[in-house]
Amino acid sequence: MKRGLILLILLLAGMLNVNAYELIIPTDKKVATTSDYALFVGRSKGYETITINKEGVFRASNGAFAHSVKLHDGENRIIIRSTYGSIQVFKFFKTPLKNIEIPVENFEPQLAFVVCDNAPLRSTPVDAGLNRMSHLFQGTRLIINGSKGDFYRVILSKDKVGWIEKKQVRIEESSCSEVPQFLSMESKRFKNAMTQSISFTDKLPYTIEDCDKEIIFRVYNPEYSEESVYNLNIPKPEKYVHIVTLNDGTYNFKVKKVTENIKDVVVAVDAGHGGSEKGAIGCLGDEEKDINLSIAAELGKILESKGIKVVQTREYDANLSLDDRVRIARENGADIFVSIHLNSIGNAPFDLHKTRGTSVYYYNNNSEKLAQSVLKHVTRSANTHDDGVKTASFAVIRPADYVGILVETAYMINPLDSVLYRDNKFPHKAAKGIADGIIEFLKK
Ligand SMILES: [Zn+2]
Numbered sequence: 075m076k077r078g079l080i081l082l083i084l085l086l087a088g089m090l091n092v093n094a095y096e097l098i099i100p101t102d103k104k105v106a107t108t109s110d111y112a113l114f115v116g117r118s119k120g121y122e123t124i125t126i127n128k129e130g131v132f133r134a135s136n137g138a139f140a141h142s143v144k145l146h147d148g149e150n151r152i153i154i155r156s157t158y159g160s161i162q163v164f165k166f167f168k169t170p171l172k173n174i175e176i177p178v179e180n181f182e183p184q185l186a187f188v189v190c191d192n193a194p195l196r197s198t199p200v201d202a203g204l205n206r207m208s209h210l211f212q213g214t215r216l217i218i219n220g221s222k223g224d225f226y227r228v229i230l231s232k233d234k235v236g237w238i239e240k241k242q243v244r245i246e247e248s249s250c251s252e253v254p255q256f257l258s259m260e261s262k263r264f265k266n267a268m269t270q271s272i273s274f275t276d277k278l279p280y281t282i283e284d285c286d287k288e289i290i291f292r293v294y295n296p297e298y299s300e301e302s303v304y305n306l307n308i309p310k311p312e313k314y315v316h317i318v319t320l321n322d323g324t325y326n327f328k329v330k331k332v333t334e335n336i337k338d339v340v341v342a343v344d345a346g347h348g349g350s351e352k353g354a355i356g357c358l359g360d361e362e363k364d365i366n367l368s369i370a371a372e373l374g375k376i377l378e379s380k381g382i383k384v385v386q387t388r389e390y391d392a393n394l395s396l397d398d399r400v401r402i403a404r405e406n407g408a409d410i411f412v413s414i415h416l417n418s419i420g421n422a423p424f425d426l427h428k429t430r431g432t433s434v435y436y437y438n439n440n441s442e443k444l445a446q447s448v449l450k451h452v453t454r455s456a457n458t459h460d461d462g463v464k465t466a467s468f469a470v471i472r473p474a475d476y477v478g479i480l481v482e483t484a485y486m487i488n489p490l491d492s493v494l495y496r497d498n499k500f501p502h503k504a505a506k507g508i509a510d511g512i513i514e515f516l517k518k
Pocket residue numbers: 346347353354362415416417
């Protein structure tokens with residue numbers, strides 16, 4: 075009888091052995107990567123403990139675990155062991171990213187035209203980060219005098235240059251072209267806005283600087299004179315947006331106050347990802363897009379109950395481009411844009427207590443205060459760790475014609491966060507925090 079029981083226990087243990095833990099990441103035993111870390115994320119089903127390269131791995135109450143291993147160049151063997159002796163071997167092959175410094179090529183000044191709308195003029199020749207000086211309109215007349223990699227150098231004035239991607243301009247071969255002329259300038263004051271208009275015979279490059287007390291729009295005419303810069307300063311109110319339009323050669327720069335009357339405010343609520351774009355995957359296999367959508371739905375309900383007009387960019391599980399998200403917000407006259415996400419890790423080591431919690435991103439200065447107040451309220455309401463207010467160049471929060479933030483409510487792969495976001499009250503708690511943050515921002 076005793077023997078039978080022991081046999082049964084051994085048999086059960088053996089069964090547990092087969093699939094005692096489940097890995098969500100990685101999905102392959104052999105991985106080629108340029109990343110500095112190998113990430114292991116999954117769920118342990120029993121009471122067993124797991125070690126990765128002999129290091130013990132923390133397991134949350136729901137079995138979720140995450141662990142990263144620093145990789146060296148070449149082949150890395152990583153061994154996962156569980157208490158019952160189940161062993162898996164992974165091979166990560168890391169190739170280092172090559173950093174080849176490309177020299178700047180200088181050439182005689184040449185005339186060029188922007189071939190598409192919304193072409194970023196950058197302060198450095200890289201497509202990354204917060205280096206955008208403005209977004210140029212199709213047909214903008216440029217003088218270029220150098221190149222680096224995929225970029226041309228644009229002369230703005232005697233001591234100022236910008237960079238634009240080569241594919242966004244067409245070089246004008248003929249050199250006989252008339253120098254652009256200034257035509258007129260006008261400023262107007264409205265109840266909730268101020269505008270400055272300026273006209274030239276051609277479309278010229280411009281930049282925007284959001285300073286302490288004012289927004290400075292500058293238009294550059296380097297062919298007329300190296301010092302030919304037209305500065306249009308507009309004082310900014312406490313809560314503001316700014317808009318640039320170009321019609322028949324006339325720039326219209328506008329700084330508008332965000333309405334203080336809550337009933338007049340339109341909030342665009344954007345559930346991140348959707349359809350085949352699942353977003354980040356959690357330790358237990360949850361998909362970010364689904365949680366984003368439930369938070370967005372809750373947020374919509376709460377804001378509407380306060381009398382705020384809400385427009386959802388997606389209300390069901392479907393693919394939606396970043397441009398469409400921005401377009402929907404603009405078409406509905408959004409004053410505020412809130413994109414809802416859960417975080418992923420990127421090329422960084424995983425730390426149970428640091429890679430954790432809520433962070434709120436903004437791009438334009440006009441959105442920093444909203445980011446701060448949303449972060450404060452979400453961490454309180456959803457009981458998440460404070461991962462800070464950060465800046466990033468995400469397409470949906472780049473437009474300055476609304477106040478835009480992107481909320482990473484928690485980390486999909488953090489085991490402690492997975493306990494929070496798997497609670498069915500989480501969408502409401504996170505949404506309540508975002509709504510409270512928005513209302514505090516509007517009332518201040
Ligand atoms: Zn996301």
